Amino acid sequence: MHIEIRHEGFSAWEILAHYEAQRAEEMHGNFGATAVFVGTMRDFNEGDDVSVMTLEHYPGMTEGYLARICEEAELRWQIQDSLIIHRVGDVRPADAIVLVAAWSAHRADAFDASRYLMEELKSRAPFWKKEQLNHGDERWVEKNTPDPGAERLGKEMKNKKKGM
Amino acid sequence: MHIEIRHEGFSAWEILAHYEAQRAEEMHGNFGATAVFVGTMRDFNEGDDVSVMTLEHYPGMTEGYLARICEEAELRWQIQDSLIIHRVGDVRPADAIVLVAAWSAHRADAFDASRYLMEELKSRAPFWKKEQLNHGDERWVEKNTPDPGAERLGKEMKNKKKGM
Amino acid sequence: MTIRVKFFASLREQVGISEQDLENDGVGTVDDVWLAVTDNQVMPANVLIAINMEYVEAGTTVTDGDEVAFFPPVTGG
């Protein structure tokens, strides 16, 4: 498991190449399926052009919840490893915001786990986005839209959770 | 859309970095979600150690079906681009066999489309695997196991398909 | 008792406080902490609350030394 809050820009593909190279000996030949999701900044939202986005987080709590979400995924699916990298600070269009990955022997587990990681991150990890629009205004993004296809993944685990 | 049959080894992450760099101007800021799947060779299958696997394909038909599968995904979900790279020839444990990717403005579409690409590729694209076991025997892999989580993705499209 | 109170994102801007130590023996629940720190403002319905970095409900009891955080719906990813 690897969790990281990044204050500087990153390339998802470089991180994955580096991470897998580091773990090559341990992982060699024992996984067959890697599912990855990368969220990048778009230059529009709700009909407006966005030039810069500032990502805030709650240091300590954020890392705690990201680790917990990975642990839940590792309990729930047959995955050998999971990774979450999330950017904070000022990001610009096309910059990577989030990278999640799940490694498994089975493709169904890798797909389900990566989607679960994203959904739980978006609904529980304390991050907030403020957009700077091209015409100078600022606004906070009010909420994340849930992924209907991820609903079936969250249910069982949510019943076990206290509070949220 | 990009389809490729590779006769040599490849790094999924290098291909993605290169592909996105090539398309950077066109794609800049207009997608927010990238879902990727990489299938790699395991060093075991059905309880046996596997040292080498030979991948055969039907030149022409394979490329045709991969392109068709991408086209179906692009019709069905809101995705801006899709990619399939598949290895043929002799592969060894930890080598990449397949890379699929889908780029979208929405994470649900990216997740669904990438899973659909994998499922259709595994059920329709003419590739075959022969395993060389460590103790010297050879055997053909008899069939792929379907991904139960991908069932809901295939149905609608399958009804429209003639034959297979 | 001492409670460390934190606000994040739009709520930090609205309340005008990032972090504050509340010294007050009259607070029993998270609700009380909110009222004491915000000068009796009404708590918005969608506020999320954490005690010591764990999500809790507004009625949860606070203890000396707790860190209580208030923030709007999360929007990461």
Added chain:
Amino acid sequence: MTIRVKFFASLREQVGISEQDLENDGVGTVDDVWLAVTDNQVMPANVLIAINMEYVEAGTTVTDGDEVAFFPPVTGG
């Protein structure tokens, strides 16, 4: 008429033919092509068939110049 016949993977090894041009005016369907090329072997139940690189059923009619391929269940990915 001329039909180009191809076999792939385990079926290629079993039948012992990779590619063969069948010159025969007595073939009407894919089934007939199979019987003519394999010397009347029984077609395994799980064989997949393509004419001109499109999946078809065993009863499909062949036309002069067609490429007919027989292969086992696919196992890519």
